[in-house]
Amino acid sequence: MALSYKARKRLSIFVLVVGLPLYIAAALFVVSLFERPSILVELGVYVGLGILWAIPLRSVFLGVGQPDPDAESSEQK
Template sequence: MELKTRKRLSLLVLVVLMPLYVVAAVTMMNWLDTRFGRQPILIEVLVYLALGVLWALPFRRVFRGVGKGE
């Protein structure tokens, strides 16, 4: 993939898809709270950490090398 294309895709991911993912993750956690009750703080932290890493896995190739020069 060309560098210019990766830069545009990474901008799209960070500006459009990332906020949508954050809203979906918080909505899911709120649904879990209403469905099963409040979880212990350690479990909540682990779920948020997993969700924080999970979003980046499909986009590794897009972000690789974007900060480097031509």
């Protein structure tokens, strides 16, 4: 099911404002359950988790920064 431009834009804002802070808190909690590794391993875990959240949501963010393709431009009148 394809989402409309407005729906993708609203969903992307929701993910960035609500979902991403929750994901960060969950990642910090999970990492804190283990003994603290070396700084390079910890950095690698955070970088990996930082990339991992965006992969399934790529289609939501794709094209959101572009103008609305369904809106009529003033030049076409």
